[in-house]
Amino acid sequence: xxxxxxxxxxxxxxNTGKKHISLRGHGxxxxxxxxxxxxxxxxxxxxxxxxxxxxxxxxxxxxxTFSRSLARSLxxxxxxxLDNYRTSREARAARGIYGSDPDANEMSMxxxxxALIRAGTAFARPAYDISRGIADTTVPYEPKRFTILDGExxxxxxxxxxxDFSVFVDAHWRTQLAARIRRDVEERDAPPEKAVRTFLQxxxxxxxxxSAEARKYADVILFREEDxxxxxxxxxxxxxxxxxxxxxxxxxxRDLAGLVVPILTPFTEKDMFDEDSFLRHLAWCGDAxxxxxxxxxTTGEFFSLSREERRRTLYAARHHFDGVLFAHVxxxxxxxxxxxxxxxxxxxxDVIVAVAPYYPANxxxxxxxxxxxxxxxxxxxxxxxxxxxxxxxxxxxxxxxAEVQHFGMKDSSTTLSLIDATPHYYVGGDPAILDAYGRGAxxxxxxxxxxxxxxxxxxxxxxxxGDRETAARAHKDxxxxxxxxxxxxxxxxxxxxxxxxxxxxxxxxxxxxxxxDASVVQETAEFVHTYWRGRR
Numbered sequence: 001x002x003x004x005x006x007x008x009x010x011x012x013x014x015n016t017g018k019k020h021i022s023l024r025g026h027g028x029x030x031x032x033x034x035x036x037x038x039x040x041x042x043x044x045x046x047x048x049x050x051x052x053x054x055x056x057x058x059x060x061x062x063x064x065t066f067s068r069s070l071a072r073s074l075x076x077x078x079x080x081x082l083d084n085y086r087t088s089r090e091a092r093a094a095r096g097i098y099g100s101d102p103d104a105n106e107m108s109m110x111x112x113x114x115a116l117i118r119a120g121t122a123f124a125r126p127a128y129d130i131s132r133g134i135a136d137t138t139v140p141y142e143p144k145r146f147t148i149l150d151g152e153x154x155x156x157x158x159x160x161x162x163x164d165f166s167v168f169v170d171a172h173w174r175t176q177l178a179a180r181i182r183r184d185v186e187e188r189d190a191p192p193e194k195a196v197r198t199f200l201q202x203x204x205x206x207x208x209x210x211s212a213e214a215r216k217y218a219d220v221i222l223f224r225e226e227d228x229x230x231x232x233x234x235x236x237x238x239x240x241x242x243x244x245x246x247x248x249x250x251x252x253x254r255d256l257a258g259l260v261v262p263i264l265t266p267f268t269e270k271d272m273f274d275e276d277s278f279l280r281h282l283a284w285c286g287d288a289x290x291x292x293x294x295x296x297x298t299t300g301e302f303f304s305l306s307r308e309e310r311r312r313t314l315y316a317a318r319h320h321f322d323g324v325l326f327a328h329v330x331x332x333x334x335x336x337x338x339x340x341x342x343x344x345x346x347x348x349x350d351v352i353v354a355v356a357p358y359y360p361a362n363x364x365x366x367x368x369x370x371x372x373x374x375x376x377x378x379x380x381x382x383x384x385x386x387x388x389x390x391x392x393x394x395x396x397x398x399x400x401x402a403e404v405q406h407f408g409m410k411d412s413s414t415t416l417s418l419i420d421a422t423p424h425y426y427v428g429g430d431p432a433i434l435d436a437y438g439r440g441a442x443x444x445x446x447x448x449x450x451x452x453x454x455x456x457x458x459x460x461x462x463x464x465x466g467d468r469e470t471a472a473r474a475h476k477d478x479x480x481x482x483x484x485x486x487x488x489x490x491x492x493x494x495x496x497x498x499x500x501x502x503x504x505x506x507x508x509x510x511x512x513x514x515x516x517d518a519s520v521v522q523e524t525a526e527f528v529h530t531y532w533r534g535r536r
Contacts, residue, residue, distance in 0.1 A: 017216025021240045023232035032230040033066060033322045036220055037073035039242045040146070040165055050117055052162060053148045056155025056214055057169035058207040059100065059199075060179030062224050062319065066169055067150035069322035072286055078144040080117075082151025084126045085110050089133025098198060100152055100206035107158055114162045117143045152207070155214035168211075168218035170233065175226055176203050228319040229348045251324050251350050253424075256382065257442050259460040260326055260410075260426065261290050261449040262297035264495055265305065265313055267508045273309050277505045279320050281450070281498060286321065289457035290449065293317060294326035294353065298388065298412075299447040299491060302328055304510040307336070311343065318348035330355035330386065334371055338378045345379045352379050353410060355386040361393035365400055372404040382407035384426070389413055410445050430478045434471065437463050447490070448481050451497045455481070484527045492516045493524050500528045 044051045055067045064081070071077040085106045086092070086099050097104045106126070116123045124138035153159075155166050171179075177199050184195035215221060220243075223233040235243045263285070266277040282293070295317050296302040296310045305313070314327050327349035329340035334357075341352045354375050356368060376383045383406050389395035396409065398421040408424025416432060419425045419439050426443040427436035433444045449456040459474035461467075485493050492509050496516055499507040509515065516524070 017213075018219070018236040020218075020221065020234040020236055021243075022234050023243055032222060032232065033069035034073045035232075035243065036167060037070055039220070039239050040074065042242065043165070043239075050120055050143050051146050051164045052114060052117060053146060054154035054159065054163045054166045055148060055150050055169065056152050056166070056211065056218075058171070058176055058203045058211055059152060060176035060183070060203065061169040061171040062179070062228070062230065063152070063169050064150050065320050066167070066222070066230060066322070067148045068283065069286070070167075071146075071148055074146045076145035077148060078142070078146070079148045079150050080113075080125065080141060082110065082149055082153055084128040084135055085151075085153075086128050086135065088135070098202045098206060100202040100210065102153065102156060102158060102210070105153055107153075110153075111159065111162065113141075114149075114159065117147050118162070152211060155218065156210050157213060157217075160217060165220075166214075166218045167220045167222065168215045169222045169224060169230075170215070171224040172226065173203065175224060225348075228315065230322070255324055256292070256351065256407075256424070258292065258444075258464065259290065259449060259456050260292040260294050260443055260445045261285055261453065261456070262294040262299040262445055262447055263317070264450050264491070264498065265296075265300045265309075266495070266506050267510065268506060269508065271508070271510065273305075273312055274506055275312070275316050277502070278313065278316060280502055281505060282317065282321055284502060285449070285453045286323070288453035290453050291323040292326065292443075293321060293323065294328060294445065296328045297326075297353070297386075297445075298355075298391070299450065299494065300328070301491065301510065301513070302330070304513070307331075307340065310340070311347075314344055314349065315347060324350045326351040326353055326384070328353040328355065328386065329375075330358075332357070332359060334374055337375055341375055341379050345381050349381065351382045351384055351407070353384040353386050355388055356392045356394040356396060358392040358394070363394050365397060368394060368396070368400050369403045372400065372406065376405045385409040385422075387411045387413055387418065388428075408442060412445075430475075430482050433459070433463075433478075434475050437471075446478075447494060448478065448485065450494050451485075451501070452478075452481055480531070484523075484531070489514070489516055489520060493520065496521060496524045497528055500525060 040053065055063050057063055067079050071079050087104055087106060092104045113123055113125060120143050122140060122142045125141045126135035127137045127139050128135040155168055180199045181195050184190040184198065219236045219239060221233040222230050224230055232243055263282060266274040268274045295313045296305065302310060318325055325348060327344040329337055329344050329352055331337045331340060337354055344352060357363060357371060372385055385396055385404065385406050387396040387409055398418065401409065401418065401421045408426060409418065409422045410426040410428055411418055412428035416436055416439060419436065419441060424442040426445050427433055427441050428445045430446055430448055446456055455474055455477050459471050462470035462474060491513060492515060495509060496507040499505040
């Protein structure tokens with residue numbers, strides 16, 4: 001949509017290309033990537049051979065994030081990143097062109113590679129080294145049932161005859177510019193003036209020349225809101241029914257049920273929020289099948305984070321995770337909790353979570369009721385009460401639950417005594433999962449899923465299908481994990497385990513948490529070696 005103000009699809013604009021049906025103003029009851037994956041799976045169910053999907057649109061709209069999510073949502077899918085087909089930085093500079101210009105890319109090579117994908121033939125794709133600005137090495141690429149082309153040039157007319165399904169991702173120019181600066185300046189250390197120059201040429205001039213036409217031929221047009229949430233803008237006429245079937249105002253109640261992973265918060269050696277490691281861990285969990293996460297929970301060390309850091313974790317998660325996002329917003333002061341709850345909702349949180357106030361111990365029930373109701377009234381998305389009496393010394397009681405407007409509760413107490421006092425009960429703690437589900441629990445929140453997410457996902461599926469035998473086997477595996485990570489220093493142990501499984505992930509914690517003793521480091525390493533590497 002380039003430099004025009006909040007431009008969306010209209011019938012007049014789409015009088016050429018494919019006929020589109022506007023879906024403006026509609027949310028979805030499940031992540032957009034899963035909806036698009038369902039459309040694609042249905043459309044090509046009876047067609048043999050590889051299917052090539054293009055994901056295009058201006059820079060800074062979240063194409064790569066969506067492409068990865070789409071690949072996770074499709075069976076046997078791979079992503080071909082088209083940035084690797086750039087000509088050298090030196091050659092582009094000599095001609096005064098940017099990566100969004102067709103002449104800045106190896107278009108002929110890419111056409112040949114698309115033909116090989118169509119034939120199901122493996123090939124060596126170029127590997128662009130961004131630090132040196134050249135693609136002088138290759139890596140093998142094996143065609144999948146679904147190949148997703150990630151890059152703005154994928155929807156250019158040069159490849160239209162080779163594409164089976166096209167997705168165009170758009171955003172307001174302010175969103176595009178903010179993403180460009182965040183990526184180029186903060187992540188790649190580029191001068192701000194260079195980032196702005198690239199934006200003006202690529203997102204305004206080149207996009208108006210090449211992407212505007214591509215938009216008209218897309219099967220699906222998505223729009224990334226300022227809170228980073230993807231929504232449907234329009235769909236080609238054949239896909240209207242499938243898209244409208246999942247449109248709504250947010251995730252359905254069913255989408256909120258099941259496993260929630262309270263994601264860890266990594267820190268750099270300079271004690272800063274490590275967004276890169278955070279996103280790698282998030283993607284790793286997503287690849288294992290995790291569809292719900294909580295940011296800034298106890299496992300996420302919310303007690304050690306500034307409000308700005310808590311907002312950064314939520315922003316990063318919403319921008320890169322296409323599943324359901326729970327955001328814990330509990331603060332010491334009620335006004336701060338309300339402010340953070342409203343901010344989290346504006347920026348894409350699907351569920352707001354708040355722990356009981358945690359300094360004035362043994363607060364009167366009427367005080368807790370007023371506190372939680374003030375937070376609940378401040379938001380319109382589902383509100384979850386977080387009960388953790390061991391830390392807060394303010395246990396949530398049946399009276400509190402009866403007099404507070406809430407969707408459900410996350411219960412980290414050691415009993416299941418409140419399971420019948422709340423509409424939707426999320427059990428905290430792996431040992432109680434089977435018993436809780438036997439009594440009607442709605443979901444479970446597991447810190448251990450940070451390190452063995454595939455076991456929790458297996459258990460989640462078994463519970464949803466009523467397969468108690470498979471659920472019991474998974475629960476037995478989780479019992480072994482729980483024993484290995486029992487006792488003090490649980491969060492440092494989790495971080496150290498992840499650091500052994502994801503190269504470069506930092507195990508650092510902030511005071512009052514302390515680094516692991518050498519003996520615990522060894523125990524954790526032995527667990528990873530004997531259990532994780534042997535059973536993954």
